[in-house]
Amino acid sequence: MSAAANLVLVGHGRMAAAFERAFHRENLPFRAITARASQWRVPHANTPRTVILAVSDRYIASTCERLVDARVLAKRDVVLHCAGMLDTRPLASASLAGAFAGALHPLVAVASPGDPPPLRGLAATVQGHPRACSAARRLGKLLGLDVIRVPAMDRARYHAAAALCATGGVALAQAAQSLLEQTIPSLSPREAAQMTASLLASVAHNVRAVGTHNALASPLMRGDIPAVAAHLQAMQVHPPAAALYRAALAQVLSVLACDDNFTEAARAQAVLLLST
Ligand SMILES: NC(=O)c1ccc[n+]([C@@H]2O[C@H](COP(=O)([O-])OP(=O)(O)OC[C@H]3O[C@@H](n4cnc5c(N)ncnc54)[C@H](OP(=O)(O)O)[C@@H]3O)[C@@H](O)[C@H]2O)c1
Structure with a gap:
């Protein structure tokens, strides 16, 4: 089966828009x-379909059941939902119909x-039936999306990690923007956004x-504790920024505790x- 064979995208929200853009681009x-x-009017297919369910988490199970009833999903098709919090249980109706179910979670904030x-x-x-995982990985290759296969796991903790990065990244940008605007009153919101986005993009590159x-x-890293103290002092104009900095x-x-280059004295001062 070709990875793009009979590709069906269900939904018109944010995640669907990301897939749509990627499909057009490729x-x-x-x-x-x-x-x-x-x-739905979906012509009969002679080869199995790959159906991506990009719908709100709470409608995945009911939409899947409707797709099975409408025979959009049938034996040997692959169905993938996009929810980070959920395993393949909401796709049970498709599995019962002989389709291969998977949870394909883009680590992407849309x-x-x-x-x-x-x-x-x-x-x-991706997690789920091996056939669904293979289809997801093949599709990922076509899209330039690195699809990592994961086992059954604590999805709440997994999703917490994703939410920490996504929400935390925005929170850091917001707090930094507030400090920048108080320091450079002539700065436009667009310029401030460009500055914080530039930093986040470079951090993403380094990571x-x-x-x-x-x-x-x-x-x-350099053991420059006075600089860190000056940062905390300067952040007093925006207490949430200081709180985020302290937490960071x-x-x-x-992590630095295990770094030989970070002296015990610097650690104690910090x-x-x-x-x-
Ligand atoms: N947004 C993100 O950053 C992000 C990141 C990772 C994963 N995800 C996952 O991607 C999936 C889609 O999320 P999203 O952010 O794209 O949500 P969204 O922008 O709110 O769009 C959700 C779509 O769900 C469908 N929907 C709404 N009400 C429905 C109903 N009563 N019955 C059936 N379908 C209904 C709609 O499709 P139609 O317009 O076609 O009716 C709507 O466009 C979710 O599983 C989410 O967890 C999202």
Whole structure:
């Protein structure tokens, strides 16, 4: 089966927009259907379909059941939902009909359907039936999306990790923007957004290139505790920024504790600073 064979995208929300953009970009033919339509007209297929259910988590099970009833989903098709929190249980109706079910979770934050991030170069996870996982990985290859196969797991904790990155990244940008605007009153919101996005993009590059443990470029690395103290002092104009900075430092300190280049004296000073 070709990875793009009979590709069907269900939903017209944010995640669907990201897939739609990626399919167009890679010239992959697909059929988009409206989840809330009262009925669907999908021509009979001679080869198995790959159906991506990009609908709100709470409607995955009912939409899947409707797709099975309408024979859009049948034996040997692959069905993939996109929810990070859920395993394949909401797709039980498709499995009962002989289809192969998987949870394909793009590790991507899509804020606006009008301008979704390109999927090329990003990552996703897949869990479920081996045939569904293979189909997802083949599709990922065509889209330039790195699809990592994961086992059954605590999906709440897995999704918490994703939410921490996605929500935390925005929270850091918001707090930094507030400090920037108070420091440079002439700055436009667009310029401030460009500045924070530039930093986040460079951090993403470093994390991908050298891993989280080596991605730190902070005065803390040099044992420059006075600089960190000056930061905390300057952040008093926006207390949430200081709180975020303290939390971030506590996390990186826990990793630096294992770093031979970070002296015990610097660590002790940093701990003292954070406790005041
Ligand atoms: N947005 C993200 O950053 C993100 C990231 C990772 C994973 N996801 C996952 O991607 C999936 C889609 O999320 P989303 O952010 O794209 O949500 P969304 O923007 O709110 O869109 C959800 C879609 O669900 C469908 N829907 C709404 N009410 C429905 C109903 N009563 N019955 C059936 N379908 C209904 C609609 O499709 P129609 O318009 O076609 O009717 C709607 O466009 C979710 O599983 C989510 O967990 C999202």
